[in-house]
Amino acid sequence: MHDELQLLESKKKEGKHLCQLVTKVTQTEVKLEPLMSDAANLRGLGLRVHVNGASAKLMVDTGASGILIDKKVADRAGVKHLIDHGVQGVGDRAAASGYLGYAEKIQIGELEFQGCYVSVVNTNSVLDDDGLIGANVFRSFLVDMNMPDRKFKLTQLPPYPDEPAAVASLQTESAPAHNFHNRYVAPEMKEYSPFLLFGHDILIPTHVNKSPSKLFLIDSGSWDSVLSAPFARAVTKISSDPDTTVKGLNGKVAKVYRNQQITLQFSRFTQKRDDLVAFDLTHISDDTGTEISGILGFTLLNLLDMKIDYRDGLVDFSFDPNRFH
Numbered sequence: 550m551h552d553e554l555q556l557l558e559s560k561k562k563e564g565k566h567l568c569q570l571v572t573k574v575t576q577t578e579v580k581l582e583p584l585m586s587d588a589a590n591l592r593g594l595g596l597r598v599h600v601n602g603a604s605a606k607l608m609v610d611t612g613a614s615g616i617l618i619d620k621k622v623a624d625r626a627g628v629k630h631l632i633d634h635g636v637q638g639v640g641d642r643a644a645a646s647g648y649l650g651y652a653e654k655i656q657i658g659e660l661e662f663q664g665c666y667v668s669v670v671n672t673n674s675v676l677d678d679d680g681l682i683g684a685n686v687f688r689s690f691l692v693d694m695n696m697p698d699r700k701f702k703l704t705q706l707p708p709y710p711d712e713p714a715a716v717a718s719l720q721t722e723s724a725p726a727h728n729f730h731n732r733y734v735a736p737e738m739k740e741y742s743p744f745l746l747f748g749h750d751i752l753i754p755t756h757v758n759k760s761p762s763k764l765f766l767i768d769s770g771s772w773d774s775v776l777s778a779p780f781a782r783a784v785t786k787i788s789s790d791p792d793t794t795v796k797g798l799n800g801k802v803a804k805v806y807r808n809q810q811i812t813l814q815f816s817r818f819t820q821k822r823d824d825l826v827a828f829d830l831t832h833i834s835d836d837t838g839t840e841i842s843g844i845l846g847f848t849l850l851n852l853l854d855m856k857i858d859y860r861d862g863l864v865d866f867s868f869d870p871n872r873f874h
Contacts, residue, residue, distance in 0.1 A: 577657065577659040584608055598682060601628065606679050610683055611694075616686060620669055628667060690705065759812075765815065773846045775826050804828060816865075
């Protein structure tokens, strides 16, 4: 185990890419597969991913980092155990137990990557699916999540002017190295909105009921949009909702509230809601390193074609009002 971990670290020091793209194909388009909470209710969208040849359906989660799979998938795929570590997520309990693993090969559509870290959670029951794949693992690409059409597309980012195109890789490490560069807005991206990237978290300025803008997390892994309880109290009326259960990797949320009549405004879009959940987001803010006032979740994002440029901190949303949603 230690020899394998030392080998991976030595490759990093030598400047060799981990989870490097080994196919000549530099773009792909695959189906976004529905993930159901029951026979009638959609709760997310997933990608078919092959880990060492073993198939898994992983929820695409813009609020997560790296690749997280449950132990059943890891055992089936022969993922090598490297070191124990906890897995943090939504909930008021301690981190779920798990470990850092190593996969020889990961395939997504026509793309194949070799030499990849994956996180494994030991308790299968805390995951409703085979696992999660954070959208940030594709930061070498322009990520296009066309949720209404159930399409997921990866294409090459426009190269920086007067610089060669970067080598594509899959960023499966929980804390990948950053190459700092001034934001570049390619001509075809002039309508994109800038966002702030804290680690893997995409934060976009959002107005609620004409309040000063606050930072909201773009999180396709959250079933619905959420307000932080203190912020919700400041902009609208809220009431306790003991009948609603919110849970994540770290168990259930203790106190849940519902708001009255709000208007969300972000980028070029506005949405009116009168039934959003609110709860304490302090642990998410602490993990991120800045205050998170809310979450833009799947129920909203499922209406949009969302394109993400992690490299330059740009996001674009397209909405077709004539489409049946």
